[in-house]
Amino acid sequence: MSKVYLSAKLPEIATEKLIDAGFEVAVYNGNDLISHATLLENVADSDFLITPLSTKVDREIIDAAPNLKLIANFGAGFNNIDTDYAKEQGIVVTNTPKVSTNAVAEVTIGLILALSHRIVEGDKKMRREGFPGWAPLYFLGHEIAGKTLGIVGLGNIGSDVARKANALGMHVQYYKRTPLSDPEERSMKVTYAPLDTLIATSDFITINAPQTDENYHQFSTEAFEAMKSTAAIINVGRGPIIDEKALLNALTKDKIAGAALDVYENEPDVNDGFKLLKNVILTPHIGNATVEARDAMAKIVADNVILVDQGNSAKFIVNP
The missing domain is CATH 3.40.50.720 (NAD(P)-binding Rossmann-like Domain)
Known part of the structure; x- marks a missing residue:
């Protein structure tokens, strides 16, 4: 069973789709942003990482997760991820454009x-x-x-x-x-x-x-x-x-x-x-903070995990 780690709480549609598809899903449930150390520990045995754009995913995080196939960024931006290094390691990085x-x-x-x-x-x-x-x-x-x-x-x-x-x-x-x-x-x-x-x-x-x-x-x-x-x-x-x-x-x-x-x-x-x-x-970075936009973003990240796990190409790849 493939493991997906969510480094922040997401709309329920994401976890529901992943659990229904047979994934083991672990979620960081803290109310604050996840620390680098906590992410480092929890991503180690994960096959997929879903993370918000507020969380830095650097070389150390990537190196700590040898099984990682996909980093699905929850947001249109992706400056928080070392996309070039991820590509070197054969890891696909995606974002969630357009829906917000x-x-x-x-x-x-x-x-x-x-x-x-x-x-x-x-x-x-x-x-x-x-x-x-x-x-x-x-x-x-x-x-x-x-x-x-x-x-x-x-x-x-x-x-x-x-x-x-x-x-x-x-x-x-x-x-x-x-x-x-x-x-x-x-x-x-x-x-x-x-x-x-x-x-x-x-x-x-x-x-x-x-x-x-x-x-x-x-x-x-x-x-x-x-x-x-x-x-x-x-x-x-x-x-x-x-x-x-x-x-x-x-x-x-x-x-x-x-x-x-x-x-x-x-x-x-x-x-x-x-x-x-x-x-x-x-305002506190609320540009796409609507139920409609966040649900659509959640669907994209979950769908991309399922696509990659099935051997298909993900949508919205930012490091082709």
Whole structure:
């Protein structure tokens, strides 16, 4: 009987599918993130590892599991896994793309709306002190219709953000390494802009890109200096794309108007300086934290274990 180790609790659909398929399933049931030492101990005799993107799977972990055939990452990202070394050892690594697209795009739009209408700030104010009553100039925000949204990273998620933003009356421009064709741009109602142009002309900038070596600290002091003073930045991509010290400096000196962060440079740690600012929204990496998305992700990882165990090719391989 093949053994599957889950280094975090997953939606029940995953364990049910695996048990029904005849696997021995062991699960880390702690409420905190699994430690490296605990993972090292439990993966040793496992044939399959299912792990969330918050757990590092390095050479030491891989070397400790001589029977390992598959590392199924529960998440679209896979920077937490040494994919090259896994390939050297004949271990397939997969992720769970696409199924979280709508959830993350909705959160992106939600953060734009929350920033522009000061929703989180207003909620805190009501809980803390209430308000004196409706007045014509009290607690004004801004409408997003007619504003320019700059999307950095127009993959599945960025494309869905563009569709949703268009429906809300925004003008959408984007930056990616390989621009779309003219027909694709017309179909999606988006316009390509070089990164420096996008930064300088957008009212809102959303980061919907995966982390790469090239985009580490892509948004640093220079980028924030170039943004409109009335603009805001939203990061639902990967934390290290933003130099958080530079962002905090830009916010405290009113170089830009606001920020919303769902991912962090040193996650799960959050710079305490952000917590003191009214024009910053902080959420705990909830981009795809919906029942629908997580159930779909759970189905993918379980199905991939079954496929590989049966001698078939897994879906969504990231180290071919």
